[in-house]
Amino acid sequence: KAGVTQTPRYLIKTRGQQVTLSCSPISGHRSVSWYQQTPGQGLQFLFEYFSETQRNKGNFPGRFSGRQFSNSRSEMNVSTLELGDSALYLCASSSLTSGGTSGGPVGDEQYFGPGTRLTVT
Amino acid sequence: SQELEQSPQSLIVQEGKNLTINCTSSKTLYGLYWYKQKYGEGLIFLMMLQKGGEEKSHEKITAKLDEKKQQSSLHITASQPSHAGIYLCGADIYGYALNFGKGTSLLVTP
Numbered sequence: 358k359a360g361v362t363q364t365p366r367y368l369i370k371t372r373g374q375q376v377t378l379s380c381s382p383i384s385g386h387r388s389v390s391w392y393q394q395t396p397g398q399g400l401q402f403l404f405e406y407f408s409e410t411q412r413n414k415g416n417f418p419g420r421f422s423g424r425q426f427s428n429s430r431s432e433m434n435v436s437t438l439e440l441g442d443s444a445l446y447l448c449a450s451s452s453l454t455s456g457g458t459s460g461g462p463v464g465d466e467q468y469f470g471p472g473t474r475l476t477v478t
Numbered sequence: 479s480q481e482l483e484q485s486p487q488s489l490i491v492q493e494g495k496n497l498t499i500n501c502t503s504s505k506t507l508y509g510l511y512w513y514k515q516k517y518g519e520g521l522i523f524l525m526m527l528q529k530g531g532e533e534k535s536h537e538k539i540t541a542k543l544d545e546k547k548q549q550s551s552l553h554i555t556a557s558q559p560s561h562a563g564i565y566l567c568g569a570d571i572y573g574y575a576l577n578f579g580k581g582t583s584l585l586v587t588p
Contacts, residue, residue, distance in 0.1 A: 361520075390575050400566065401577040413575065447520060449576075467511070468578060469521040 361450050361470035369476045371378075375396065375436040378473045382429050382450030389431040390467065391423060394445040408468045428444055438477045482569055484579035491557050492587055499552045499582045501567035507547045509570040514563050515581070521566065524552075557586045 362381045370376050391403040398465050402415040406425035423433040425475055429450075449467040481504045491497050498505060499509065508545050509528050513521040521569035525534045527543035538555045554561055564583050 363520075392576075392578075399580045400568075400576075402575045402577065405575050415575075445518065449521075466523050468523055468525055469513070471520040472518075474518065 360447060361468055363404075363446075363448055363473050365473060366471065367474045367476075369478060371478050372436050372438055372440060373386040374438050375434060376475060377432055377434045378446055378448075378475070380431045380448035380470060382431070382448075383452075383468055386450035386452050386468075387429050388451040389425060389429065390451070391431070391433050391434075391448045392447045392449065393417070394447060394472070395443075400447070403433065428460060435475075440477050443475060443477045445474050447472045482577060482579035484565075484582050485566055486582060487580065488583040488585075490585045490587060493555045493557055493558060497557055497584070498552050499565050499567075499584075501550045501552070501579055503548045503569055505548070507550070507569050508544065510541075510543055510547075510550045511568040511570075511576060512541050512550070512552050513568065515566060516563050524565075535568055554584075556585075559586045559588070562586045 364379045370400040370435055380389055388407045390405040392400050393403055394400045403417055404423050405412050405419055409425045420436045423431060425431045447469050449469045451467045481563045483502045490496055511526050515521050516522055525541045527541055530545040530547045532543045540553045543550045550567060552565060562585055564581045566578050566581045567573040568578045572574055
């Protein structure tokens with residue numbers, strides 16, 4: 358079974374530009390989550406999609422958005438890039454088949470992709 | 479939000495030695511995940527623990543979740559250079575996302 362794939366692997370953008378990152382989950386997985394990893398803040402949750410619906414969003418500004426397609430592939434978009442957006446962006450897919458409940462377990466292992474390294478200059 | 483604290487922040491051990499990494503939560507853990515990350519790369523899933531007192535092993539790595547489900551430990555026996563990397567513990571939030579600790583950087587010397 359192929360793992361989670363992310364494209365592109367590396368990206369260099371300038372401030373003010375926008376960027377779109379793509380994530381293809383493991384076949385059969387319908388839940389896709391996005392995370393941002395920086396040396397200072399560590400790994401932080403951005404948002405999660407299930408069946409084309411965003412179910413929750415982390416504490417990030419509205420410049421960060423995403424979507425999920427009917428084949429479960431997901432994209433995230435960052436508009437008006439800032440230097441602080443330089444990070445490793447990771448997506449994870451899970452076979453969670455129903456909506457989670459607050460405080461309950463994720464339900465299944467989350468498998469991560471290799472990440473997209475975004476550098477904003 | 480659920481805060482996860484990992485200790486130590488970094489670890490240098492000689493090949494063949496055992497080591498333990500700890501992960502402590504400010505709240506009861508409903509699901510605790512351990513991942514390994516090579517520098518600048520994605521996360522490799524190691525183990526998931528859900529029940530108090532649960533213990534799982536894979537090759538030379540053993541993870542435990544205490545009875546109160548607020549602390550987990552990851553133990554590596556007879557460390558090898560291939561064990562080097564960053565170990566991250568994650569706890570579920572919202573029911574479908576993970577909150578991570580800052581990570582423990584492990585270096586294994588010959």
